[in-house]
Amino acid sequence: MKYLMLIYGNQEKWASIPADQWPEVIARQDAFNRRYRATGELIGAYGLADEISARLVRREGGQPAVTDGPYLETKEYIASFYLLDCESEERAHQIAADMPFADVDPVEVWPILHEAKPDL
Amino acid sequence: MTTSRSDVEGLLRELAPQVLTALVRRYGQFHLCEDASQEALLAAAQQWPSGGLPDSPRGWLITVASRRLTDQVRSEQSRRTREELVAVATPPSELLGPPADAEPADRDDSLALLFGCCHPDLSSPSQIALTLRAVGGLSTAQIAAAFGVPETTMAQRISRAKQTIAGAGFDFSLPSGAERTERLRAVLHVLYLVFNEGYTASEGDTLTVPALSQEAIRLTRWLHRLLPDDGEVAGLLALMLLTDARRPARTRPDGSLVPLAEQDRSRWDQAKIAEGVALVTGALPRGDVGPYQLQAAIAAVHDEATTMADTDWPQILGLYDLLELAAPNPFTALNRAVAVAMVRGPAAGLEVIAALEADKRVARHHRLIAARAYLRELAGDTAAAAADYLDAARRATSLPERRYLALQASRLGG
Numbered sequence: 001m002k003y004l005m006l007i008y009g010n011q012e013k014w015a016s017i018p019a020d021q022w023p024e025v026i027a028r029q030d031a032f033n034r035r036y037r038a039t040g041e042l043i044g045a046y047g048l049a050d051e052i053s054a055r056l057v058r059r060e061g062g063q064p065a066v067t068d069g070p071y072l073e074t075k076e077y078i079a080s081f082y083l084l085d086c087e088s089e090e091r092a093h094q095i096a097a098d099m100p101f102a103d104v105d106p107v108e109v110w111p112i113l114h115e116a117k118p119d120l
Numbered sequence: 121m122t123t124s125r126s127d128v129e130g131l132l133r134e135l136a137p138q139v140l141t142a143l144v145r146r147y148g149q150f151h152l153c154e155d156a157s158q159e160a161l162l163a164a165a166q167q168w169p170s171g172g173l174p175d176s177p178r179g180w181l182i183t184v185a186s187r188r189l190t191d192q193v194r195s196e197q198s199r200r201t202r203e204e205l206v207a208v209a210t211p212p213s214e215l216l217g218p219p220a221d222a223e224p225a226d227r228d229d230s231l232a233l234l235f236g237c238c239h240p241d242l243s244s245p246s247q248i249a250l251t252l253r254a255v256g257g258l259s260t261a262q263i264a265a266a267f268g269v270p271e272t273t274m275a276q277r278i279s280r281a282k283q284t285i286a287g288a289g290f291d292f293s294l295p296s297g298a299e300r301t302e303r304l305r306a307v308l309h310v311l312y313l314v315f316n317e318g319y320t321a322s323e324g325d326t327l328t329v330p331a332l333s334q335e336a337i338r339l340t341r342w343l344h345r346l347l348p349d350d351g352e353v354a355g356l357l358a359l360m361l362l363t364d365a366r367r368p369a370r371t372r373p374d375g376s377l378v379p380l381a382e383q384d385r386s387r388w389d390q391a392k393i394a395e396g397v398a399l400v401t402g403a404l405p406r407g408d409v410g411p412y413q414l415q416a417a418i419a420a421v422h423d424e425a426t427t428m429a430d431t432d433w434p435q436i437l438g439l440y441d442l443l444e445l446a447a448p449n450p451f452t453a454l455n456r457a458v459a460v461a462m463v464r465g466p467a468a469g470l471e472v473i474a475a476l477e478a479d480k481r482v483a484r485h486h487r488l489i490a491a492r493a494y495l496r497e498l499a500g501d502t503a504a505a506a507a508d509y510l511d512a513a514r515r516a517t518s519l520p521e522r523r524y525l526a527l528q529a530s531r532l533g534g
Binding site for chain 2: 001002037038039040041042043044085086087091111112113114115116117118
């Protein structure tokens with residue numbers, strides 16, 4: 001069963017973490033990543049660049065047309081995402097609860113659609 | 121003489137557990153032997169199709185694997201493993217015994233290998249991965265492709281599983297009594313999960329993306345040869361064959377699902393049905409009837425009906441009653457509710473479902489809501505059925521199932 005975990009945040013939130021705490025924050029996240037890569041459950045962990053670097057792309061006349069944006073109305077945007085492949089939804093929830101900041105902010109857990117067909 | 125790649129692949133997969141058990145029997149060190157055995161299989165897969173088969177394929181594999189093991193030990197001379205592997209100097213020819221299913225000792229080794237791969241300390245994805253590699257002889261790349269994960273993730277999962285086995289102290293002693301029953305149940309569950317994983321849409325090159333349902337049938341057939349008198353092994357093999365027999369009819373060319381009631385039964389595989397029916401009818405009278413035999417018996421009743429209307433629903437309901445006693449499970453109870461509806465009418469089935477809604481494990485599960493939708497439609501409550509189909513579609517995580525349920529909702533105007 002595959003799951004997507006999403007972490008939200010914004011600049012204001014990152015700025016509230018004192019600079020001297022960053023190494024520890026990063027170390028905790030790295031430890032989490034190593035731990036679940038080692039079990040063969042974490043397929044990938046990716047942090048996203050700042051909102052300022054995001055672009056909107058359309059196709060116009062067969063060519064990519066790129067504009068600035070998105071202009072988000074929500075206060076927080078996706079900061080990082082994680083792909084899991086694990087035994088059950090319960091296990092995915094366990095792993096999510098083990099994310100470094102899950103005691104402060106919730107982690108979104110989305111089941112990923114699969115192609116398996118039940119016998120009807 | 122050249123041999124086709126798929127013939128070589130088939131032969132290698134048959135030999136895989138024999139080579140591994142021969143190595144582990146002699147050298148111990150499950151983890152290292154499994155790597156060496158896998159390397160020998162890969163070398164053979166590359167060389168044999170063009171170079172032809174060696175006189176003794178099994179002997180060739182054991183010799184090559186032993187050499188790899190020696191190389192590995194030499195390259196890790198400073199490690200403790202060297203002391204534990206002094207036996208590596210033994211000539212590989214001494215390892216060549218009779219094939220696996222000829223002697224009881226080899227049969228027990230094969231079983232011990234399977235029990236080890238399905239060790240209770242492992243999660244089920246790890247049990248599945250290790251079984252497919254160590255017993256099924258599939259490569260990590262093939263297993264990764266079958267599960268849609270990167271090879272590195274699968275390699276990590278297998279490596280961790282092997283460490284766990286090594287930590288638990290893998291040996292060839294077979295458990296007895298209740299523990300043996302418990303361990304065999306775990307093995308059957310793993311094979312059952314592999315079979316269900318095989319129900320995927322991607323049917324590409326089966327050499328790179330193996331058809332897991334076929335692999336599950338092959339391994340269960342192998343286990344049935346090892347344990348011909350075990351009713352549950354026979355029952356699981358029968359269940360797989362009787363379910364797989366319907367495969368040609370259960371999907372439209374566009375990939376969409378065809379429910380049992382609408383399947384073109386002339387497309388069911390009669391050879392598989394006959395084999396499955398023979399297996400389950402042979403197993404049932406031996407007594408000690410377990411859940412796989414009962415599920416196989418239910419599948420057999422469906423497969424023997426020429427139309428949905430001809431289905432012997434009272435018999436199916438009786439079998440579900442027994443199944444609920446043998447292995448109580450909310451999803452069994454849900455299937456039984458549908459059988460109740462077919463025998464006593466939709467209102468009676470809906471009453472059973474209403475009782476199940478108290479069980480939190482299933483109350484919000486799409487299967488319950490989809491079954492309720494079906495019975496509400498039968499009862500003529502179209503609006504409620506449409507709402508249920510839509511709700512079930514939203515909760516389903518299987519894409520084909522979600523499409524099917526959404527289609528039912530729109531058919532009813534939901």
